[in-house]
Amino acid sequence: MSESAPLAITYREACKQALRQALVEDSRVFLMGEDIGRYGGCYAVTKGLLEEFGDERIRDAPLSESAFVGAGIGAAMTGMRPIIEIMTVNFSLLALDQIVNSAVTIPYMSGGQFAVPLVIRMATGGGRRVAAQHSHSLEGWYAHIPGLRVLTPATIDDARYMLLAALVEPNPTLIFEHVMLYNMEGVLTPGVTSVDIDHAAIRRPGRDVSLITYGGGLFKTLDAAETLAKEGIEAEVLDLRTLRPLDSDAILASVSKTRRCVIIDEAWRSGSISAEIGMRIVEGAFFELDAPLRRVCGREVPMPYAAHLEDACLPQRDAIVAAARDLVRPT
Amino acid sequence: MTEKVHLDHAHLLRILEAMIRIRRFEAKCVELYQAQKILGFLHLYDGEEAVSVGIMEALTPQDSIIATYREHGQALARGVDAGCLMAEMMGKLNGCCRGRGGSMHFFDRAHRFYGGNAIVGGGLPLALGVALSDELSKRAAVTACFFGEGAVDEGEFHETLNLAKLWRLPILFVCENNLYSMGTAVERAEADTDFVHKASGYRIEGERVDGMDVVAVESAARRAVERVRATSDPYFLECRTYRFRAHSMFDAQLYRSKEEIEAWRKKGPILRFQGWLESNHLIRPEEVQAIETKVEAEIAAAVVFAEAGALESVAEVERFVTMTEIPT
Ligand SMILES: Cc1ncc(C[n+]2csc(CCOP(=O)(O)OP(=O)(O)O)c2C)c(N)n1
Numbered sequence: 001m002s003e004s005a006p007l008a009i010t011y012r013e014a015c016k017q018a019l020r021q022a023l024v025e026d027s028r029v030f031l032m033g034e035d036i037g038r039y040g041g042c043y044a045v046t047k048g049l050l051e052e053f054g055d056e057r058i059r060d061a062p063l064s065e066s067a068f069v070g071a072g073i074g075a076a077m078t079g080m081r082p083i084i085e086i087m088t089v090n091f092s093l094l095a096l097d098q099i100v101n102s103a104v105t106i107p108y109m110s111g112g113q114f115a116v117p118l119v120i121r122m123a124t125g126g127g128r129r130v131a132a133q134h135s136h137s138l139e140g141w142y143a144h145i146p147g148l149r150v151l152t153p154a155t156i157d158d159a160r161y162m163l164l165a166a167l168v169e170p171n172p173t174l175i176f177e178h179v180m181l182y183n184m185e186g187v188l189t190p191g192v193t194s195v196d197i198d199h200a201a202i203r204r205p206g207r208d209v210s211l212i213t214y215g216g217g218l219f220k221t222l223d224a225a226e227t228l229a230k231e232g233i234e235a236e237v238l239d240l241r242t243l244r245p246l247d248s249d250a251i252l253a254s255v256s257k258t259r260r261c262v263i264i265d266e267a268w269r270s271g272s273i274s275a276e277i278g279m280r281i282v283e284g285a286f287f288e289l290d291a292p293l294r295r296v297c298g299r300e301v302p303m304p305y306a307a308h309l310e311d312a313c314l315p316q317r318d319a320i321v322a323a324a325r326d327l328v329r330p331t
Numbered sequence: 332m333t334e335k336v337h338l339d340h341a342h343l344l345r346i347l348e349a350m351i352r353i354r355r356f357e358a359k360c361v362e363l364y365q366a367q368k369i370l371g372f373l374h375l376y377d378g379e380e381a382v383s384v385g386i387m388e389a390l391t392p393q394d395s396i397i398a399t400y401r402e403h404g405q406a407l408a409r410g411v412d413a414g415c416l417m418a419e420m421m422g423k424l425n426g427c428c429r430g431r432g433g434s435m436h437f438f439d440r441a442h443r444f445y446g447g448n449a450i451v452g453g454g455l456p457l458a459l460g461v462a463l464s465d466e467l468s469k470r471a472a473v474t475a476c477f478f479g480e481g482a483v484d485e486g487e488f489h490e491t492l493n494l495a496k497l498w499r500l501p502i503l504f505v506c507e508n509n510l511y512s513m514g515t516a517v518e519r520a521e522a523d524t525d526f527v528h529k530a531s532g533y534r535i536e537g538e539r540v541d542g543m544d545v546v547a548v549e550s551a552a553r554r555a556v557e558r559v560r561a562t563s564d565p566y567f568l569e570c571r572t573y574r575f576r577a578h579s580m581f582d583a584q585l586y587r588s589k590e591e592i593e594a595w596r597k598k599g600p601i602l603r604f605q606g607w608l609e610s611n612h613l614i615r616p617e618e619v620q621a622i623e624t625k626v627e628a629e630i631a632a633a634v635v636f637a638e639a640g641a642l643e644s645v646a647e648v649e650r651f652v653t654m655t656e657i658p659t
Contacts (some may be wrong), residue, residue, distance in 0.1 A: 030467065056467065062497070067456045067490030074460020077445065078395075080467060082460075097487075101450045102457060110438035110446070111429035112651040130568040146652045266656060 004022065006190055012182040014159035015045045015121075022167055023053050026081055029167065032059040032068050033085030042087050043123055043182050069095035069120065073103045073172075076118040081167055086122040089138045089176065103172040104147035115170040119163065125178040125266055126314055132302035135310075137266045139176040139215070140273035143243035149173040151197055151245040152215035156186035158241060161195040169197070178216030191313055197242050201252035206236035209324045210254040212277060213264040214240040217289045217315060221264050224320035233328050251277060252284045259290040260327040264315050269297035291327045296320050336388075336550045343613060346388065346545050347620045350380040350601050353404045355626050356413055359634060360403070360420060360434075364580055369420045372449075373434050376404035378543075381600035382507050383408040385458075385548025386475060389556040395443040395461045395474040397454040400435035401507075402447040405477055411439045413629055414636035423640030430643050431651070441659070451512075452485030454478060455504075459491055462500035466563075473559050475503045480569075481512030483529065484520055492533040497566040502565040502650045503555055504530065507542065513649035514586035530567035537567030543600045575599070 003203040009017075014088045022029045031046060031053075037060040040047030050058040061068040065086060072082040086092045092099070103116045109266040122250045126135035149171050153162045159177070161250040203218065204225050213221045218239050238254050240247065255261045261281060299313035336342075357377055363369045376383070381403040390396070390409075398405040406416055411427065419426030420434050427439050435449040445461060448454035458476035465472045482488050483506065495502050506526050510517050515525050527537040536558070540551040548570060555566045573595040577584050584592075596602075608614040 010491040025392050028468075062493065064490035064494060067459060067494050070453070070456020070487070070491075071459035071463055071494065074397075074445070074457035074462075075467070076460070077457075078464040080460075080464045089356050097450060097453060101453055102448070105436075106438075106446065108651045109428055109432040109656050110440075110651075111427070111431050112437050112654065113428070113440040114445075115654040115657040117657055149653075170657045188431040255400060 001297050002263060006187045008187050008239045009156065009183065010184045011159045011160040011177075011184045011186070012043065012155060014156050014188070015163070015177060016047070018050070018160050018163035019046065019049060019053070022083065022163060023049070023057060026167070028079065028081040029083060030059060030080065031083050031085065032061050032072060032089055034061055034063060036060060036085050041085065041180070043246045045182070046085065052279040053221060065091055065094035070098040070102060072118050072120070073098060073106070073116055075107060076116045077114040082118055083119045083163070084118065086120060088134050089124045090133055090136055090140075092120070092122055093185065096131055099148070099172070100145060104145055107171070108147065115193070116172045117167070117170050117173065118172045119166045120172070121163075121175045121177060123179045124176040125180060126252045126298070126303050126310060127180040127216070129305060129307055129310060135303035137242055137298065140265070142174050143246070143273050143276075145244070147171060147245060149191065149197070151175045152175065152241060152243055154181065154215050154218035154241070156184070157189050157192055160188055161192070162197055165195060165197040174240055176215060180216050184219070194302055198245070198247070200238055200240045200242070200247040203237060205235040206234035206235045206258065208258055208328050209260040209262060210236045210238055211264060211320065211324060212238045212240065212251060213255070213260050217266055220315060220317050221320055224317045224324065227317065227321050228324055233324065235324055243312050246280070248280050248284065250287070251280060255281050255285050256288040259288055261289075262267065262294045262296060262320065262323045262327065263321055264296045266298045266315055268300045269295055270300060272297065294323045294327055296323050317328045336553060338546070340613070342618055343608060344618060344622065346384050346549070347601070347604060347608065347614070348626065349384040350545060350604070351406050351622055352413070352626045352629065353380045353384070353407050354601060355630050356407060356417070356633070357403055363421070363634070369434065370422070371433055371579045372400070374401040374578065375574065375576045376401050378595065378599060379507060379509060379572045380404055381545035381604070382505070382542045382570045382572055383477070385545045386503075386505055386552045388549045389552035390473065390475060393470065393472045395445060395462065395465070395472060396477070397445045397458045397474065398477045399451070399454060399479060400447055400449040401479070402437055402477070403434070406437045406439065406444060409442050409444055411437070411442050411444060413432050413633040416617045417633040418637035421637045421640070422642070423637055424643045425426060425636065425640035428562060450488040452478065452482040455482065455487050455491035458502050459494055459498075460499060461549050462495070462499070462502050466500065471560070473501050473503055473556055475505060477505045477507060477628070479512060480506055480508040480510075480517055480526065481515070481520070484512075492530060492535055492565070496533045496535050499563050500565060501563050503552070503559055504535070504565060504567045506567065506569045507572055508569055511574070511578070511587070513578045513582070516586070522613045527567060528571040535565050535567050537569065539569040539571060542570030542572030543598050543603060545600055545604050573656045
């Protein structure tokens with residue numbers, strides 16, 4: 001082995017390595033989705049896998065979200081380990097019936113006779129100037145549904161290893177990959193070969209305010225924490241990692257320590273996962289709080305196309321900084 | 332040809348018995364419903380028995396079944412125990428799904444019975460997956476996917492047929508065309524009422540069969556299943572049938588006349604098959620009597636089993652929302 005520093009890889013490459021490892025290690029695994037084979041995946045995550053594994057295991061599906069998600073469910077309940085790619089969360093709505101009415105209900109309605117160990121990956125989030133039908137963040141909706149597991153890898157390690165943890169999971173699992181992360185580069189943590197999907201992670205410890213976020217929100221939030229640090233405000237950044245089940249303990253522990261909290265979520269505020277987090281804090285740590293809760297969320301509009309408008313609709317560093325500063329040093 | 336139906340005596344008795352079992356089971360369900368021991372929706376299969384009985388004759392235990400919310404007939408014809416089905420109807424712990432599924436959602440792993448599905452069209456994509464699973468793990472099996480003609484109007488039907496043919500999956504599509512989707516007559520829902528023709532739009536072969544004639548269904552099913560096994564291609568059967576009763580217990584049947592129903596009753600699958608057997612001296616009255624006695628006793632035993640069943644503890648209500656392991 002070389003002694004040199006580990007090579008940086010992209011988030012995209014980390015996702016691909018995870019898929020490759022899954023295919024190599026378990027013959028029951030196959031990939032299915034639109035344009036994942038010949039085309040290489042619309043975000044190029046599956047590029048090269050067709051050549052390596054053949055078209056039985058890298059299965060290009062036509063535009064039939066409901067049918068190929070349903071096919072994944074049928075295959076999962078009868079012994080296979082399908083990994084489905086849906087191009088973006090927006091298109092997953094065409095398969096909502098299969099996800100919510102079949103994948104989730106079959107284990108329960110069958111009295112536990114069948115599990116649906118299905119993994120569905122999809123891209124989520126805004127920032128690519130592709131307007132309302134390709135930019136939304138609906139992972140919080142899915143987190144509403146009991147029986148689903150909702151994962152939001154934000155780091156290179158999580159992109160690399162969450163999939164493998166999801167494949168061990170007996171329940172249907174949705175993995176949301178934020179579109180703005182695919183090109184992000186980073187280094188895999190040496191020695192790490194797996195991650196757990198049950199716990200949130202403190203990405204930056206701090207004492208003055210908790211900044212709770214996930215997925216695409218993480219790096220803006222870390223950036224905001226750096227800015228705050230220059231002002232003498234030490235923010236703790238909590239990456240939720242898994243939206244369902246939500247790691248309430250980690251949320252309450254952080255907030256009980258810092259006594260202040262800003263929740264950062266690209267999705268719309270009303271009825272969102274940020275609302276759920278806020279309510280859990282109120283239920284579990286109300287008397288620990290020294291300040292009202294704050295949220296920095298996506299603007300409640302269908303995502304606009306124009307760059308300046310889209311930027312105005314997404315949580316940005318300055319808004320996070322302002323919200324945190326205001327809690328710690330009220331003006 | 333292997334698909335030819337061997338109408339030996341035992342066989343004739345068996346299919347008659349299977350149809351009578353479904354009919355009596357459901358008649359008992361109606362009683363229990365009226366006594367409020369069965370709750371919620373109850374969709375009877377009364378009149379359509381020949382379809383599931385005929386199809387099941389062509390399947391082996393390795394084959395799989397996916398059905399709809401009207402699946403009492405398919406489950407019984409498949410050989411799922413009447414007791415655990417009855418217990419499921421009554422919401423008991425000894426039901427096939429521990430009382431979590433009810434009449435519309437029977438599942439039975441041992442019989443490869445992958446659900447009653449109460450979403451119209453929702454079962455079709457699942458059939459793709461079950462067949463794919465068989466193919467990828469080199470199990471030679473056919474997946475029989477039952478659905479009403481109403482499902483044909485859903486996008487999932489079209490997505491599924493396209494994929495079944497494209498991927499050459501061994502699926503037998505069984506369209507149970509009972510001429511009504513709730514209150515909507517087929518002519519009021521379809522631009523083209525020829526379902527075999529629709530399937531042919533996906534280059535899937537198929538045929539229409541008289542769903543009131545159990546022998547016709549069985550022989551068509553045998554032909555179809557042989558074909559699926561030989562070619563590993565899907566096949567489409569439209570079974571023309573009729574439900575004698577309302578869509579569900581909540582349906583006042585304002586959309587069709589009593590005369591129409593009576594006319595169809597005269598063509599009923601049991602009446603017709605039994606009549607044919609009797610007039611051709613293929614069955615003796617004592618044999619019919621014996622079947623009825625046997626089925627009667629079976630259903631009485633099923634009710635006793637169900638009545639005696641415990642209720643799932645409320646403390647268990649969250650069990651199986653998330654699974655802790657994958658059952659095998
Ligand atoms: C997706 C969906 N839409 C509507 C319903 C309500 N519904 C239940 S049964 C039914 C009619 C279905 O008719 P068909 O498929 O012909 O089956 P049949 O009841 O005649 O056996 C409808 C509309 C449903 N269960 N699922």
